[in-house]
Amino acid sequence: MRNLGNELISGRFFNSSINDYNIFLSHLHLDHINGLPFFSPVHFPTARLNFYSHHKDFEKMLELQQDFNFFPVSLKSRPSSKKFNILKEDEVVSIGNFTVSSKKLNHPNGSYAFSVESSGKKVVYATDAEYTAGTVLEAFFPFYSGSDILIFDTQYDFNELAGRFSFGHSTAEIGVDAAVNSDVKKLLLFHHNHESDDEKIYRMYDSAIKYMNYKYPSASVEIIIANEGMEFDL
Numbered sequence: 115m116r117n118l119g120n121e122l123i124s125g126r127f128f129n130s131s132i133n134d135y136n137i138f139l140s141h142l143h144l145d146h147i148n149g150l151p152f153f154s155p156v157h158f159p160t161a162r163l164n165f166y167s168h169h170k171d172f173e174k175m176l177e178l179q180q181d182f183n184f185f186p187v188s189l190k191s192r193p194s195s196k197k198f199n200i201l202k203e204d205e206v207v208s209i210g211n212f213t214v215s216s217k218k219l220n221h222p223n224g225s226y227a228f229s230v231e232s233s234g235k236k237v238v239y240a241t242d243a244e245y246t247a248g249t250v251l252e253a254f255f256p257f258y259s260g261s262d263i264l265i266f267d268t269q270y271d272f273n274e275l276a277g278r279f280s281f282g283h284s285t286a287e288i289g290v291d292a293a294v295n296s297d298v299k300k301l302l303l304f305h306h307n308h309e310s311d312d313e314k315i316y317r318m319y320d321s322a323i324k325y326m327n328y329k330y331p332s333a334s335v336e337i338i339i340a341n342e343g344m345e346f347d348l
């Protein structure tokens with residue numbers, strides 16, 4: 115969020131006529147909101163920040179993150195205007211040419227996948243999520259269906275997953291099952307475990323490719339390791 119904010123106010127993506135920033139939050143775990151106090155547009159009086167979340171108390175929670183005990187300036191005190199939109203289950207939001215829909219994922223305290231569609235293109239962001247007998251992967255195929263990019267939780271390898279039942283995360287191989295069966299073009303291995311070094315992440319990537327070649331020999335999903343700052347033309 116910090117890098118994105120800097121790009122939006124001064125980098126290649128800067129456009130002086132853009133003042134609206136629409137921010138969809140999957141959930142409020144720290145690894146997903148920590149960058150918000152450093153999101154540069156929040157400091158500009160002309161900026162309008164529109165937050166969207168399914169979590170009913172999310173305004174309070176975001177303020178709490180910037181309580182004086184944790185951070186010197188409150189979110190409320192920043193000059194930008196802020197609007198907090200609480201999403202209903204299955205609510206579809208239209209913003210300009212973009213349509214955003216959501217689906218609840220299995221994760222401690224809940225997380226939501228978002229699908230962003232525009233001009234026949236579709237990107238799905240689906241983290242943090244665990245697939246179990248109660249929340250089977252197949253139930254998500256319609257939501258992931260036909261994505262140009264599926265950003266998928268691949269935090270663990272199978273050994274780690276086995277020891278971390280109910281932690282709310284998934285593997286690269288499960289991502290392959292989701293991508294192939296949902297006719298996805300690019301699968302982004304996302305949400306790397308903080309304990310995984312580059313070598314480990316590449317091993318998981320190799321394992322995902324071997325798994326796809328073995329189980330789905332005719333599949334052609336492009337598997338990509340997510341990096342900060344990645345960009346895709348659709």
Ligand SMILES: [Zn+2]
Pocket residue numbers: 141143221225242
């Ligand atoms: Zn989480």
Ligand SMILES: [Zn+2]
Pocket residue numbers: 143145146242305
């Ligand atoms: Zn997370």
